[in-house]
Structures are given as C-alpha cells and as structure tokens.
Amino acid sequence: MAHHDTLLFDLDGTLSDPAVGICRSINHALARFGHAEIDPAGISAWIGPPLEQSFRQITGVQDDAHVRALISAYRERYGDIGYAENTLYPGIPEALQALREAGLPLGLCTSKRADFAQRILALFGLQDHFGFVSGGDIGREKWQQIAELKAQGRVGPQALMVGDRAVDITAAHRNGLAAAGVLWGHGSREELQAQRPRHVFTDPDELVRVLLAD
Structure with a gap:
C-alpha cells in the first residue's frame, strides 16, 4: 500500500485538457477591452x-481594476460554455478508479475557481473520486491553497501534489510536501524537472503503478 496520506491532483493539464475553452475565453475578454x-x-x-498573472503578462496592464474586469469578462464566457470545451485525457478515469480502490484519498487543488472545477468534474463523471475541491481566486495562489488545506487537517505531511506545471511542484515544496509532474499536459519535462519533483510520469498507467508501490 502506498504511504501517501492524500494525493492532491491539479485539474487543467493533469486530468483534462482545457486549451480550447481557456483560449476562446481569454480572447473573448481581450476583445471586449x-x-x-x-x-x-x-x-x-x-x-x-x-x-490575474496571465492577463497582466498578456496585456502589460498592471491596473488592478482593469485586470479584474478582464477576469470577469473571461468568466462570463467560461462559465457559460468554456468549461465544457474540455477534453478528458485518456486513462484518467481508470487511474483515479484504481487509486481509490487501493484506498488512497484523493483531493483536487486547482487555480481554477472551485465552482468551475466542480462543474468540470461532474461533466466527466469524476466528482465521486475526490474528497474535496480546493479552488483558487484573484489574489489566491496555489501554495496558499495547500497551506490552508494543511491548516484544516485535510492533507498531512505525506501528501503528494500531482500536476503538469512548475507552479504545482513549487506550491507543494513551499509547504514541505512532495510533488510529481505529468508529461501529458502543458508543461515540458525541462520545466518540471527543474523543480526537482519526486516523480515525472509519462502516462496515467505509470502514475498508478509507481504510486501504488511508492
């Protein structure tokens, strides 16, 4: 039996590919302004x-009110149709099922707003795999979400964060937790390995095999 007390999964780029919906919703907001x-x-x-970080970098705008307006316009479209312009990665349902059947508690920790994340999990029928959903919001970073989960006792010192971007790895490490990267998402091997994750997985089957033996 794996020793991790909780597996914390990222959503975008880890469980599903949100590229179409995110791109169209970003461009909807940019065009609006x-x-x-x-x-x-x-x-x-x-x-x-x-x-907020993405819109600041894309536009060069630093005015907080304008950034909030861009995010609001993004969420108008994303909440209507963008969240459903999403593709589940092959092997993810089977991997989550195998981990749950092995007795591993699963949680979701995403920079996406929690209500959007819950709708995506429901879209793919994955909601029952997760004991909780931690979502982000303006001014709330992933490392802060994990710190809050630790303070609430929802994750312990043996939790493992699983994600496709460097931010997932660094957020876990900042909280004293181990992390694993996945290569089927939007981060490169170089980006992930630069943060020294415990594992880098090439496919969901490898993830299950290694974590159940970890």
Whole structure:
C-alpha cells in the first residue's frame, strides 16, 4: 500500500485538457477591452498560472481594476460554455478508479475557481473520486491553497501534489510536501524537472503503478 496520506491532483493539464475553452475565453475578454488576441498555438503558456498573472503578462496592464474586469469578462464566457470545451485525457478515469480502490484519498487543488472545477468534474463523471475541491481566486495562489488545506487537517505531511506545471511542484515544496509532474499536459519535462519533483510520469498507467508501490 502506498504511504501517501492524500494525493492532491491539479485539474487543467493533469486530468483534462482545457486549451480550447481557456483560449476562446481569454480572447473573448481581450476583445471586449480592445486588446490584441492571443495565438491559440501559444495557449500552453497561460494554462496553469492564476488568471490575474496571465492577463497582466498578456496585456502589460498592471491596473488592478482593469485586470479584474478582464477576469470577469473571461468568466462570463467560461462559465457559460468554456468549461465544457474540455477534453478528458485518456486513462484518467481508470487511474483515479484504481487509486481509490487501493484506498488512497484523493483531493483536487486547482487555480481554477472551485465552482468551475466542480462543474468540470461532474461533466466527466469524476466528482465521486475526490474528497474535496480546493479552488483558487484573484489574489489566491496555489501554495496558499495547500497551506490552508494543511491548516484544516485535510492533507498531512505525506501528501503528494500531482500536476503538469512548475507552479504545482513549487506550491507543494513551499509547504514541505512532495510533488510529481505529468508529461501529458502543458508543461515540458525541462520545466518540471527543474523543480526537482519526486516523480515525472509519462502516462496515467505509470502514475498508478509507481504510486501504488511508492
């Protein structure tokens, strides 16, 4: 039996690919305020970090009120149709089922707002696998979410964060937790390995095999 007291999963780029919905919703917001739209080919750069960071970097705007307005416009479209413009990665349902059947508690920790994350889990029929959903919001970073989960006793010192971007690894390490990277999402091997994760997985089958023996 694996020794991890909880497996914390990221959502975007780890369980499902949100590229289409995120790109279209970002461009919807940018167009609303007269900013140049982004090229869909470069969307991976904006999947993972908090929205306010992405909009500041995309537009160069630092005014807090304008950034909040961009996020509000993004969420209008994302909450309507963008969340459903999403593709589940092959092997994810089977992997989550295997981990649960082995007795491992699963939680979701995403920079996405919690209500959007819950709708995506329900869209794919994954909601019953997770004991809790921790979502982000403006001004709330993933390391802060994990710190809150620790303070609440929802995760213990043997928890493992699983995600596809460097932010997932660094958020776990900042809280004294181990982390694992996945290569089927939007982060490169180089990005992940630079943060020294415990594991880097190439597919969901490997994830299950290694974590059940970890």
